[in-house]
Amino acid sequence: MKSAALLLTLALGCNTICAQQKQFTIDEATLGMQTSLAAENIKQLSWIPGENTLAHIVKTNYGEAFISKSIPSQQVDTLLRLPAVNQSLFGKSALKAFPPLQWVDANTLYFEWQRRYFIASKQGKEWQAATWLTLPENAENASVEPNTKQLAYTHGNNLFLVNNLGKTIQVTKDLDGDIVNGQSVHRQEFGIDHGIFFSPKGNYLAFYRMDQRMVENYPLINWDDTPATVHYTKYPFAGRTSHEVTLGVYNPKTEQTTFLQTGEPKDHYLTCVTWSPDEKFIYVAILNREQNHLWLNQYDAQHGNFIKTLFEESDPKYVQPIHTLHFLPGKTDEFVWWSQRDGFMHLYRYDINGKLLNQITKGDWLVNEISGVNANKKTLYITSTKDSPMEKHLYAVNWENGKMERLDHDAGVHQISINSNGTYGIDNWSNGTIPRVIDVISTEKKWKQRLLTAANTLEGYQRPKIEDVTLKAEDNTPLYGKLIYPTNFDATKKYPVIVYLYNGPNVQLLSNSFPASGNLWYEYMAQRGYLVFSMDGRGSSNRGLRFEQATFRHLGTVEMADQMQGVNYLTSLPFVDVKRMGIHGWSYGGFMTTSFMLRKPDVFKVGVAGGPVMDWKMYEAMYTERYMDSPQENPHGYEEANLLDKTKDLKGKLLLIHGTMDSTVVWQHSIKFLKEAIKTRTQIDYFVYPGYEHNVRGYDRIHLMQKISDYFDLYLKSETAE
The missing domain is CATH 3.40.50.1820 (Alpha/Beta hydrolase fold, catalytic domain)
Incomplete structure (x- = not known):
């Protein structure tokens, strides 16, 4: 018995030592943090629009379920069950997991799978899923307008719109493939990551049109083909001819397109495209080719006419606009503008006449994101480097007087999602020793609940100092x-x-x-x-x-x-x-x-x-x-x-x-x-x-x-x- 106990003790000791000495494989060192060693997370955690209610996916014995959880009561309800969605849409288990679910409003959401779009809506107390539409093969850059249930996409170099009756309309008909519509322009600089801009109520569709005919062709070789084939892309080299971009506005009722009169020289850059909340105007930041002077311009969305320049910014080296205008809730005449004019990225409140009302944030630190708003308190919820450029924290700031208050407490990098009422936030954070924690917090700092503390998947490995x-x-x-x-x-x-x-x-x-x-x-x-x-x-x-x-x-x-x-x-x-x-x-x-x-x-x-x-x-x-x-x-x-x-x-x-x-x-x-x-x-x-x-x-x-x-x-x- 003593020998058996000794052997057991030695075995346990060896297991502990061996576990502590575990080495990373090259597979783990390369992809582990995205695969086998990824920190536990809550799948598709989001706020239901207009409510103090979370939604996320859980695993059950019958497959995935999409559930809601009221805050702060913690009341749980099941919205969608994957087996039921499969049965109603496909008659079989086509979906092995829920695709990304996107909210339209509190009673409607949609998702895409294999170019097919589906809508799930609340019918009485139950949720039902139905087929919406199917996009053609090779369709790209799909953009959904949730209010009117329209969808725009590109096919080749042209832009198409599926209206709320399911009719597909070809918005542009450029035969020359070097004229591109509805796609990102300026090689995705200046914060540009898309080229389709539905108006706030869905009545109009703005889009980039990029003429690249004057730009040099550059060959890219596909060596998989025999013989190898050549694909030509347009590459605007430094100091050489660049492309020309305009902004079109399509009216589905008249089926007519108007282009904004953005002027010359035509190789300037158009970014920060923003609709006014009433859909009457479009604001565009015009940046010169030299990138040292910016004009924030207002245009008539109906006729494309230039109305006025609200203000200008210049810098001896460069100006780098990367954020759209953020109109304040309930206002069509006040917005927040991002600028580095004082040396750090800060927020400024303007009216639509171009009058600076106040600088909202200031200091030797910068704003990272606007995560939410609370209209009643005139508060923006932002993340910033105020405490350290190595960290990111959540702050509430009054957009009139600039008064700020930090809302999180833990050292690290905080990713924030605020509900539409500005009353609660999801705080997903980590630091050097904590893989992931997810908290739900009250923006008044009166309530907090921990949803997840992820285990350290790297425990047991030999870690360096x-x-x-x-x-x-x-x-x-x-x-x-x-x-x-x-x-x-x-x-x-x-x-x-x-x-x-x-x-x-x-x-x-x-x-x-x-x-x-x-x-x-x-x-x-x-x-x-x-x-x-x-x-x-x-x-x-x-x-x-x-x-x-x-x-x-x-x-x-x-x-x-x-x-x-x-x-x-x-x-x-x-x-x-x-x-x-x-x-x-x-x-x-x-x-x-x-x-x-x-x-x-x-x-x-x-x-x-x-x-x-x-x-x-x-x-x-x-x-x-x-x-x-x-x-x-x-x-x-x-x-x-x-x-x-x-x-x-x-x-x-x-x-x-x-x-x-x-x-x-x-x-x-x-x-x-x-x-x-x-x-x-x-x-x-x-x-x-x-x-x-x-x-x-x-x-x-x-x-x-x-x-x-x-x-x-x-x-x-x-x-x-x-």
Whole structure:
């Protein structure tokens, strides 16, 4: 008996030790946080419009059910059962799970499956599902108008409307495929993510029309066909001819389209498209090609006439409008405008005559989102970086006097959804050690209930020590970084280091969210004996305009100076092997990686650059000209950042990776780089992903991360690696 007890004790002890020593596989390190290691969540959690009632999906013994829960009473009701929906619509179990459910009002919702749209509505006390309509094959950009139950979509380059009687109307009839209607324009810069704009009551349909006939064709090769086939896309290079965009307004009653008179030059940018609540006007932010001057214009929606410019904004470097107007509830004459005019993204209240009524928020921090409103209290619910640029918190702010109050209490990054009454909110948050918590809170701070505390799916794995680091840029700006130690760290040893970076506009790598490392691949490499370091230098997002604009006209220069502060910090540590330092990044990070390997060739022994820009003259006009001006205006800046003429300076090992169908950073960047490397007899390692665009996603990403890991192992891990 004693022997059996001893064996049991040893077995239990071994299980505990073994569990603590569990290593991440490359599959888990790459896709685990989205699959097997994902934190528990509440599926399709939402507010029912106009009610203090939540809705979400639960699993039952009979399949999924869509339920409601009244707040604060907690009364639960079942709205839809998946088996019943399947039976009424398909006569069989076609749906294995509910598709995304979209609310129309408290008694109606809709969903889409395989190009078919279905409506579920409350009939008495029961909910019934019925077929609505079917879209043709290859239909894209579907947009539903819930009030009138209309749907617009694009097919090819034209726009179609299915009216509330089920009749399909072809709104545009452009025969030239280079004229595109109803799609995103300006290569999805300026916050643009769609091209169809129903009016608030559904009586009109506005849409982008983009004429690309004057833009150069760019070939993308499909290597799956034999022989390979060519698809041409329109690519407006920096400093070269760009497309021309207008905004049409279609009236379903008259079946006529009117175009807004947005004026010239025709290659300006149209964004922040907003209908007035009464449907009489459309507001458009017009940004000049130089991107340093903006006009907020009002147009007559019926006739397309220009009415007036409400106000203008300008900046010596650039203006970047990315938010539509937010009309205040119950008002047709007051709205909230987002602006960085004082150096940080803040909210301003205007009337429709262009009079500034007040600045709602101010300070050396920025507003991230408007999450909801409370009309009775004249309150906006916003998330902001007021407490820390590494976190995001919920605030209530009065839109007349600017009085603010924080509504959450826990450190971390908070994702917020406020109900339509502005009385309750869903607070979905995490921090470095907490995977996910979902709370329902009263906006008056009088009531709170926890809906979910997710278990830590990473327990049992060998996790590295993670240390927050704050350094200083040359101008004393704080720079936030993270140092990830090797597991089983021994301070008497010297370790190789991998620096992962992006350091480009509109991206922030580091935040106080789960996991604290920011990426399980970092932890995978730490388990393999590496130090991993990452830092957001000047030029990256969420720190204000001065921080971002420090790189203006000289991309890659200030960023390298900041990253060198990180390098100097690393080399000051006694356990860092300065002869075994590596660097890795993708896209802008690929540009930065290659820049370091060529412009500071003595710093890093090994670099892996994915989808890198090699010559900014070959990148798109909208992005590049904002941060660099045009090549004609800034030849020195472009030449300084050009990597094609610097291949001879490479000393370390460099692996370039590119997708063959990349229409963002076109494949020609790395092809031209290879050609220059051949001229200078410089040896480069190279790998392509056939058929992939700018990123390698899905299961094939495991292959990518294995290749990157193996490359560092081959040339960096061993002290004798050559």
